[in-house]
Amino acid sequence: MKITSTDVLLVVDIQNDFCPGGALAVADGDAVIEPIHRAAQFFQHIILTQDWHTPDHNSFSSAHPGKRPFEQIELDYGTQTLWPDHCVQGTRGADFHPALQLTRAELILRKGFRRAIDSYSAFFENDRTTATGLAGYLRERGLNRIFLAGLAYDYCVAYSALDARGLGMPVVILRDACRAIDLNGSVAECERQFAAEGVEQMNTADLSA
Numbered sequence: 001m002k003i004t005s006t007d008v009l010l011v012v013d014i015q016n017d018f019c020p021g022g023a024l025a026v027a028d029g030d031a032v033i034e035p036i037h038r039a040a041q042f043f044q045h046i047i048l049t050q051d052w053h054t055p056d057h058n059s060f061s062s063a064h065p066g067k068r069p070f071e072q073i074e075l076d077y078g079t080q081t082l083w084p085d086h087c088v089q090g091t092r093g094a095d096f097h098p099a100l101q102l103t104r105a106e107l108i109l110r111k112g113f114r115r116a117i118d119s120y121s122a123f124f125e126n127d128r129t130t131a132t133g134l135a136g137y138l139r140e141r142g143l144n145r146i147f148l149a150g151l152a153y154d155y156c157v158a159y160s161a162l163d164a165r166g167l168g169m170p171v172v173i174l175r176d177a178c179r180a181i182d183l184n185g186s187v188a189e190c191e192r193q194f195a196a197e198g199v200e201q202m203n204t205a206d207l208s209a
């Protein structure tokens with residue numbers, strides 16, 4: 001597929017805490033960096049997202065006495081999976097993985113910075129109504145088609161892809177440049193939604209200038 005000047009590569013959460021050795025490590029998570037670099041050479045526009053939580057964030061099991069990581073609870077905005085403390089603002093775990101070399105990225109979008117609301121998607125927080133501002137940014141810059149890569153395939157990548165489709169944008173997930181958590185059948189569920197909503201998937205080898 002030919003990449004054009006109105007395409008954008010959205011690189012999701014390549015942070016130490018999501019990579020091997022991190023607080024919420026995705027298996028083989030750092031293996032996405034090489035294909036992301038391969039894909040990046042074709043794009044004029046690159047955006048990075050960074051999970052960016054307060055120390056007492058509501059999505060942490062540690063904020064809910066008696067609860068453990070990966071349990072689910074009901075918050076006022078709906079069901080929330082509880083995670084180990086991760087990507088706390090200003091910590092090494094929240095830093096981008098040191099092997100990621102995308103210094104020409106034009107925007108770093110931080111998400112999940114409100115203590116009371118988690119944000120998987122780069123477009124809308126988990127209450128599904130609070131906007132991050134990314135849709136307006138893309139619109140004002142005339143960037144229309146989104147290519148997604150990063151961590152984790154079945155959470156932040158998937159939610160971002162589905163929200164972008166909901167906003168009417170063409171979306172392609174670069175499958176070899178993602179890795180999944182796969183919790184409670186999350187991969188099968190997101191792929192069912194990708195098929196229903198028209199989220200395309202391809203590999204970085206399918207891209208061309």
Ligand SMILES: [Zn+2]
Binds near residue numbers: 052
């Ligand atoms: Zn998070």
